[in-house]
Amino acid sequence: MKVxxxxxxxxxxxxxxxxLTGKGHECTVSNDGRNGLTLIxxxxxxxxxxxxxxxxxxxxxxxxxxxxxxxxxxxxIILFTASSITDEEIQKLIKKGAHSCLKKPIxxxxxxxxxxA
Amino acid sequence: xxxVNSYTSWIIIGTLLPIxxxxxxxxxxxxxxxxxxxxxNWVTHTYMVIDKADYFMKTMVDAETGQRGYLITGQENFxxxxxxxxxxIDNQIAELRQLTSDNHVEQxxxxxxxxxVKKRLALLDINVNLRRNNNTSGLxxxxxxxxxxxxxxxxxxxxxxxxNEEQQLLTKRILxxxxxxxxxxxxxxxxxxxxxxxxxxTTLVINKKLAERQKLERSNIExxxxxxxxxxADIAKEEFTxxxxxxxxxxxxxxxxxxxxxxxxxxxxxxxxxxxxKAVEKISIETAKLERLIGDIMDAQKIDLERxxxxxKEFEVxxxxxxxxxxxxxxxxxxxxxFINTTKDTAVISSDQHRLSQVFANLIKNxxxxxxxxxxxxxxxxxxxxxxxxxxxxxxxxxxxxxKQDSLxxxxxxxxxxxxxxxxxxxxxxxxCKGIVEALGGKVWLESEVGKGTTIFFTMPxxxxxxxxxxx
Numbered sequence: 001m002k003v004x005x006x007x008x009x010x011x012x013x014x015x016x017x018x019x020l021t022g023k024g025h026e027c028t029v030s031n032d033g034r035n036g037l038t039l040i041x042x043x044x045x046x047x048x049x050x051x052x053x054x055x056x057x058x059x060x061x062x063x064x065x066x067x068x069x070x071x072x073x074x075x076x077i078i079l080f081t082a083s084s085i086t087d088e089e090i091q092k093l094i095k096k097g098a099h100s101c102l103k104k105p106i107x108x109x110x111x112x113x114x115x116x117a
Numbered sequence: 118x119x120x121v122n123s124y125t126s127w128i129i130i131g132t133l134l135p136i137x138x139x140x141x142x143x144x145x146x147x148x149x150x151x152x153x154x155x156x157x158n159w160v161t162h163t164y165m166v167i168d169k170a171d172y173f174m175k176t177m178v179d180a181e182t183g184q185r186g187y188l189i190t191g192q193e194n195f196x197x198x199x200x201x202x203x204x205x206i207d208n209q210i211a212e213l214r215q216l217t218s219d220n221h222v223e224q225x226x227x228x229x230x231x232x233x234v235k236k237r238l239a240l241l242d243i244n245v246n247l248r249r250n251n252n253t254s255g256l257x258x259x260x261x262x263x264x265x266x267x268x269x270x271x272x273x274x275x276x277x278x279x280x281n282e283e284q285q286l287l288t289k290r291i292l293x294x295x296x297x298x299x300x301x302x303x304x305x306x307x308x309x310x311x312x313x314x315x316x317x318x319t320t321l322v323i324n325k326k327l328a329e330r331q332k333l334e335r336s337n338i339e340x341x342x343x344x345x346x347x348x349x350a351d352i353a354k355e356e357f358t359x360x361x362x363x364x365x366x367x368x369x370x371x372x373x374x375x376x377x378x379x380x381x382x383x384x385x386x387x388x389x390x391x392x393x394x395k396a397v398e399k400i401s402i403e404t405a406k407l408e409r410l411i412g413d414i415m416d417a418q419k420i421d422l423e424r425x426x427x428x429x430k431e432f433e434v435x436x437x438x439x440x441x442x443x444x445x446x447x448x449x450x451x452x453x454x455x456f457i458n459t460t461k462d463t464a465v466i467s468s469d470q471h472r473l474s475q476v477f478a479n480l481i482k483n484x485x486x487x488x489x490x491x492x493x494x495x496x497x498x499x500x501x502x503x504x505x506x507x508x509x510x511x512x513x514x515x516x517x518x519x520x521k522q523d524s525l526x527x528x529x530x531x532x533x534x535x536x537x538x539x540x541x542x543x544x545x546x547x548x549x550c551k552g553i554v555e556a557l558g559g560k561v562w563l564e565s566e567v568g569k570g571t572t573i574f575f576t577m578p579x580x581x582x583x584x585x586x587x588x589x
Contacts, residue, residue: 011371019378022385053363082366087426105369105408108377 006036007051033057072097131319138312149301156294163287420552427469434499454493464501479546480510487514505576516567
């Protein structure tokens with residue numbers, strides 16, 4: 001599957017890309033929210049892994065953008081968070097069209113299952 | 118009901134007392150002024166009585182003199198004073214009676230006076246007539262009897278005694294007035310003095326109270342400012358903790374991710390030998406611990422700021438505890454701890470299962486840390502009591518000394534630092550349990566004996582939820 005990884009932390013994207021590639025997925029990495037959004041608009045991905053807390057252009061901004069474009073329903077977006085955001089806010093994002101939300105630290109086997117689901 | 122030391126009552130007392138004092142002074146002044154006016158009227162009245170009495174006596178003497186002139190000369194013009202006096206007398210008597218109507222002594226004198234006057238006037242009339250008829254012998258007879266002179270003398274005496282009586286009354290009244298005026302003077306001077314002193318004292322007291330009150334109000338404002346600052350500090354602290362927690366969790370993603378990848382059977386990172394797998398295992402376990410600690414800090418903060426959210430649902434306590442057994446069974450098997458649910462009660466409560474699971478996880482984890490290595494035993498139970506369900510987690514661990522039991526539920530506290538070192542943890546587990554249980558309407562307490570074990574109890578209200586089976 002074509003997976004897009006958006007997280008400002010390079011070690012995380014590197015580790016995950018390594019893992020997911022090992023599991024047979026095709027990974028594209030972006031360490032910047034705005035760049036990630038451009039990639040989403042240019043290419044078609046099966047799954048987008050999106051970190052919510054990023055500097056300047058956050059994961060929430062990406063979701064809002066896609067929601068306003070009406071493009072959000074075309075993508076399967078899995079969110080990451082490390083407790084910087086409340087459960088209510090997560091529920092709002094899921095209502096707007098995000099697929100699910102995983103809390104950091106993420107178990108890789110759970111991630112793999114969520115991608116396949 | 119009336120607090121004398123309160124500010125308002127001081128104002129009331131401080132205002133009322135001088136008002137009362139000034140009112141008394143004013144009342145007494147009014148009364149003594151009235152007395153003085155009344156006495157002044159009495160003086161006038163007395164002089165009027167004396168005047169009238171003198172005038173009456175003069176009229177009587179005029180009548181007598183006129184009669185005498187006529188008797189001597191036999192000429193009618195000498196009778197003029199007599200004729201003008203006679204018609205006045207009745208009127209004068211009536212006036213005197215009326216003026217002295219309030220005094221029974223004077224009235225008694227009047228009663229004696231009136232017949233004497235009549236008698237005297239009758240005799241004068243007889244003498245005048247005798248003279249007119251030239252009955253000299255009759256006149257001589259009358260003069261010899263001396264009745265006229267005697268009657269006149271009696272009349273004079275009575276009138277003098279009446280004047281005397283009035284004079285005495287006046288003297289007495291003036292004396293009375295003088296003394297009452299003197300008393301009034303004292304009352305006015307001392308009353309005013311007392312009122313002024315009272316006003317000064319109460320003004321001073323009220324000022325003092327006012328200053329105290331203003332001081333209180335000032336410190337109240339200061340407190341409000343301080344509490345706002347504390348609230349701001351809480352918010353800043355919360356933001357800081359959230360940020361730190363985020364920063365701490367981020368590297369854990371990579372660490373735990375690589376550990377997981379390394380542990381995998383067909384690891385894409387290549388095969389590891391036995392020792393290496395053990396090392397990675399340790400990394401995983403410690404990472405998980407770190408993760409839990411960060412979670413604990415966040416939870417303790419939420420409890421502190423009352424931000425924790427709850428999602429209540431009805432569930433059966435026995436089933437809930439069976440789930441707890443299942444959740445922790447793997448760990449218990451590994452550690453060879455006997456872990457049982459002895460619940461028989463089928464009570465149903467409405468509470469937050471997720472948060473109660475967290476409470477059990479904390480309590481069970483504590484017990485696991487303290488039970489002996491080989492025959493460790495942990496028992497969990499729930500039983501309804503009054504309007505509550507009492508839960509407990511009982512272990513056969515090392516126990517907690519009495520003097521240290523109270524502080525267990527306080528933040529950042531473990532029994533001693535050596536234990537902290539051997540068992541790890543922030544010491545927040547019990548604090549979080551207490552916070553969750555209390556937020557859900559329950560209470561936490563423990564019973565423990567050194568060397569025998571510890572039982573931690575907590576209650577959950579049944580909130581009117583009826584068990585689906587009869588109470589046992």
